[in-house]
Amino acid sequence: MTALQALLGTRLPLIQAPMAGVQGSALAIAVSNAGGLGSLPCAMLTADTIRSELAAIRAGTNGPYNVNFFCHTPPAPDAVRDAAWRDALTPFYRAFDIDPTSVGAGPGRHPFDAAAAEVLAAFKPPVVSFHFGLPSTDLLAQVRGWGAKVLASATTLDEALWLEANGADAVIAQGLEAGGHRGHFLSHDLTRQLGTFALLPQLVKALRVPVVAAGGIADAEGVAAAMALGAAGVQVGTAYLLCPEATTSKLHRAALQSDDARHTALTNLFTGRPARGIVNRVMRELGPIGAAAPEFPLATSGIAPLRAKAEAQGLTDFTPLWSGQNATGCRAVPAAELTQALAAGFKEH
Numbered sequence: 001m002t003a004l005q006a007l008l009g010t011r012l013p014l015i016q017a018p019m020a021g022v023q024g025s026a027l028a029i030a031v032s033n034a035g036g037l038g039s040l041p042c043a044m045l046t047a048d049t050i051r052s053e054l055a056a057i058r059a060g061t062n063g064p065y066n067v068n069f070f071c072h073t074p075p076a077p078d079a080v081r082d083a084a085w086r087d088a089l090t091p092f093y094r095a096f097d098i099d100p101t102s103v104g105a106g107p108g109r110h111p112f113d114a115a116a117a118e119v120l121a122a123f124k125p126p127v128v129s130f131h132f133g134l135p136s137t138d139l140l141a142q143v144r145g146w147g148a149k150v151l152a153s154a155t156t157l158d159e160a161l162w163l164e165a166n167g168a169d170a171v172i173a174q175g176l177e178a179g180g181h182r183g184h185f186l187s188h189d190l191t192r193q194l195g196t197f198a199l200l201p202q203l204v205k206a207l208r209v210p211v212v213a214a215g216g217i218a219d220a221e222g223v224a225a226a227m228a229l230g231a232a233g234v235q236v237g238t239a240y241l242l243c244p245e246a247t248t249s250k251l252h253r254a255a256l257q258s259d260d261a262r263h264t265a266l267t268n269l270f271t272g273r274p275a276r277g278i279v280n281r282v283m284r285e286l287g288p289i290g291a292a293a294p295e296f297p298l299a300t301s302g303i304a305p306l307r308a309k310a311e312a313q314g315l316t317d318f319t320p321l322w323s324g325q326n327a328t329g330c331r332a333v334p335a336a337e338l339t340q341a342l343a344a345g346f347k348e349h
């Protein structure tokens, strides 16, 4: 048994990565029932939906599960940057017959707050994980109050040491290969970001708490390699995106199964924070990292009408096609089957 299994109480040291926008309780339940730690991403959910999803998980599994939140500080409105963003997108608005003045502002992703903590308190989830650092000391104390184990992502050694010092029970080493948002929170300098197999051994050496490897792990061999480097467990995201229990859209599924999935990049165009996705038209034409994109999560609203119009025509030109660098493990099989296949890597180790 690894230190992660002991901490989480799971049969396998495997966490299904929380993936906002592409999965809900169904995937979490399937993975928890298969012996891993299923996760419910809450960054894009209302309090009512969090409540109903947690009720579904409680009804669907007796196993431990994880509830995941972002913990960014919402930015102050910046009219100048909003206007620059609108200008950058205006040629696309024109081409799709969208009135630029009709494009609303508004956050697309919420940080963990007192209201969310209150919803959780009624369910007392056994594990809570955070992306972009940790919430305030008060909020973290509330989570700990019902005995939840706390996990958080680190993308550098400095972040990992900070998380350990500030109350994380285990640290997720999120390598640069990972799909979705980078979890960095101490420095926004992307040149500091490390690949999984450069980051992982540095954290294993320096930390007392268990280290979970994430990023580019797509099959049993990848799992075995991470364990050989000292990981106490793995967190796998991209590989689950084609499972029937995920809510990944048809267009996203098709992109993941095409040769396009071989080319991913970090982009801030969809939300304002760097995240890894399959390169598409808007990333190619504006460059994947745009200085005009408003701060996270305010870039979302500018892209939203373009995305809706393009998707109605079957185009992914403005769709965030989140994916890690290694989509070769994506298989359209039940999540339990995929979990079992990945778990073979623990035996090899």
Ligand SMILES: Cc1cc2nc3c(=O)[nH]c(=O)nc-3n(C[C@H](O)[C@H](O)[C@H](O)COP(=O)(O)O)c2cc1C
Residues within 6 Å of the ligand: 017, 018, 019, 020, 022, 041, 042, 043, 068, 069, 130, 131, 153, 174, 177, 178, 179, 180, 181, 214, 215, 216, 217, 235, 236, 237, 238, 239, 322, 323, 324, 325, 326
């Ligand atoms: C579609 C997608 C959405 C994601 N959303 C979240 C999220 O809501 N919260 C989070 O902590 N991590 C999120 N991540 C990052 C994962 O936690 C994890 O770091 C990553 O999936 C691991 O790399 P892999 O995708 O190569 O397996 C997301 C990843 C993907 C692919």
